[in-house]
Amino acid sequence: MTTIYDIAKATEYSITTVSKVLNNYPNVSEKAKKKVLQAVEELGYTPNSSARTLATNKSWMIGVVFAEHLGVGMAHPFFSEVIESFKKQVELYDYDLLFVSRNMGLQKRTYKHLKHRGVDGVVVVQSLGEEAIEYSTSKLPTVFVDMPIEKSSAVYSDNKQGGMLAVDYLYGLGHRKIAHIAGRDTMFTAVERTRGFKLATREKALTIPEQYIVDGGYYSYEGGREAMVRLLGLEDPPTAVFVAGDEMALGAIKVIKEAGLRVPEDISVIGFDDIPLSKHVDPPLTTIRQDKQLIGQQSAVLLLDKINGLSKNNQDKIVPVQLIKRNSCSAL
Structure with missing residues (x-):
């Protein structure tokens, strides 16, 4: 040899x-x-x-800590694309990935485990709550995805702008009774998308009843169903709904159809994410696209620069979003 x-x-x-x-x-x-x-x-x-x-004096290993609330792990359509893009980028520099199990994450031992394994850096996908502080205050190079953390670097979509784009589009189609199925307000992405929704409706002098903003949970199909049932039960239901996640939007569309209504003729629906399934449903879903490939690439570049001492300052990269027009929205 x-x-x-x-x-x-x-x-x-x-x-x-x-x-x-x-x-x-x-x-x-x-x-x-x-x-x-x-x-x-x-x-x-x-x-x-x-x-x-x-x-x-390197392990050539990067730790991946994944924390999401639906229990589907890497099967999650948004995060799987982000991690795949991240993986392709770091592989160009001969790095391997070490995934931390979900169970270990729940026991809040991820940081000590990754330090023990000697990883050169860590990418944290979504939030770990209080444990995130341990990463952000340590000397271990760390980048967060989808969640800005003080004293650390992060990459995330322009969620507020996405909420504004959704409202602008629906308003342009003539809708004035616009509801919002929001994500759980413990998530940064959900808060920012709702903030964009509220900002855009205020700019257009729209009066949005408190009942028009409904908590859909952690971006799940069932969460979308439950939220849409509540909206349809209102005395004056909306003519359009901005849903904070595509899977929630698919659940909402299902409920609308079950009620004997049509999308978009009776109610227009716009989602957020542009997951692969969104273009194949009936009707194809109008949505706000997150550039998942760019999020993964930017996360990798930030982390590799930290590992190699090329960047000592923490910084956030905000990735632009894009309105994708399909057939789930129509003029009032």
């Missing part, structure tokens, strides 16, 4: 220089790079992970 010592002997460069080339250090001459990489090809050298760890 070819070792780094064989590469050094064949090229007549030191082991340190060979190691720098193999780990893509910038302070190596082009001549040395060319000669070392040629020897790697000719001798069939495959890096040993343990040797690489010793040479670079």
